[in-house]
Amino acid sequence: HQAAMSVYRLQRTHWNRSVSKFNPTLYRRSTHYNFVTNRNSVKTLKQITTTKLFELYKITFIQIHLKKATVFLNPAACKGKANHVFEKNAAPILHLELMDQTDMLIIAGVITGLLRRSLHVVSNNKVQHVISATLSILKGETVPLDVLQKKSETRQPVFALLGLRWGAFRDVTCSISNYWYLGLLKTRAAHWFSGLKQWPQTHQTSLSYLAPVPRPHDLPTEIPPGPNLLNRIYHRLKNYLNPTPPKEPKPELWENKDFSTLELTVSTNSKNPVKRREADSVLITLDPDSLTAGQFITEGTKKALNPMESVENALQIEACEGASFYDTDNEEYEAMSVEVTPLPRKLWFFCSAECREQLAQAQC
Incomplete structure (x- = not known):
């Protein structure tokens, strides 16, 4: 007691x-x-992956020639743990596949000069994401993505996968981190203080663009056999003795317009690479300059999460090629006159079957 x-x-x-x-x-x-x-959970996931890998190995060993991949890795990604995650989860699967010849490039990080874009993907389950991506590489499941080529008079060409941004929302995005002490309110605070410094934040731009061009037919997966030797000799002699007159190129019909906009965005059609389009083009979006201060804060908060999302009542133009004044794939550049050219289906990205089904079911 x-x-x-x-x-x-x-x-x-x-x-x-x-x-x-x-x-x-x-x-x-x-x-x-x-x-x-x-x-x-990780142990169970790896056991399931190993089973799938050996099933895939039995198929690929019989049907296709073994391939070797060269991996470009950014060790500073994932808070400096990218190399550890790769060596622990992806490298063993690649070694189990017994690849012998260098046939593909796997880019997991920022490769300046090759493609100026961060290729990391935010995921809550990093192990599952890395393993799923590695299995997609081994299966060879790919989707084509468009690339934007941006040229200026003073710089080398820069390539982008998402698009280009120039305007008020992009300028505010660069200053959001300065208000870190406000926590969840830092995005709204950045737009509010930007509106106090200058209002209205309109930008004058001069835009020249071409109309979209029809998409060419896809190349056959199997190359047909060529003509025999006698037919080739006959066609060579015919073209030499009776050459076809050269066709005069049709003049390019450029449309020139001046706009007053809150932000200009030039984006690719890679949001849904599975969907087939009839024309090769880029999408030019001009946000209206008639927004109120409250709408500017609301729409800016949305754009901070999805930079390529357009504002309501925005003007959208499809063009084959354009020239204007930017931010390329979230990388800042000095504003100047630039020429933007789309490179349709320039890169083929590995994509799992589950991801292809999700993209096919998407509306846009």
Whole structure:
């Protein structure tokens, strides 16, 4: 009885010490439980992946020639743990595939000069994402993506996968990190302070563009056999003796317009690469300059999450080629006159069958 009373007095007098000792115990137990659960999940995922890999290995070993991949990795990605994640999850799968010849490039990071864009993908389950991407590479499942080529008079060409942005929303995006101390309100605060400094934030731009061109027919997967030697000699002699007159190129019908806009965006049609389009073009979006201060903050907050999302009542133009004044794939450049040319289906990206089905079901 006396021992129980002494414990009661200790708890009543020094309750904060008891709570502080009790909390780390709970934290250690919960941490150990989460660690064991995550470890078991990763182990189960790797076992399933190994089974799929050996099934794939039996098929590919018989049907196709083995391939070797060269991996470009940005070790600074994933908070400096990209190399560890790759070596632990992706590299063993690639080694199990027994690749022998260099036939493909796998880019996982920022490769300046090859393609100026960060290729990392934000995912809550990094292990599952890395393993799924690696299996897609081994299966050879790909989708074509358009590329934008941007030329200026003073710089070398720059290539983009998403698009170009120039305007008020892009300028505010660069200053959002300055208001980190406001937490979740930093995005709205950045737009509010930007509106106090200058309003209205309209931009004058001169735009010249060509109409979209029809998409050429897809090349056959199997190359048909060529004509025999006698037919080739006959056609060579016929073209030499009776050459066809050269056709005069049709003049390009450029449309020139001046706009007053809040932001100009030039984007590719790679949002849904599975959908087939009848024409090769880029999408030019001009946000209206008639927004109120409240609408500017609301729409700017949305654009901070999805930069390529257009504002309501925005003017959209499809063009084959354009010249204007930017931000390329979230990389800042000095504003100047530039020429933008789409390169349709320039790159083929690895894509899993599940992702293809999701893209095919999308509306846009």
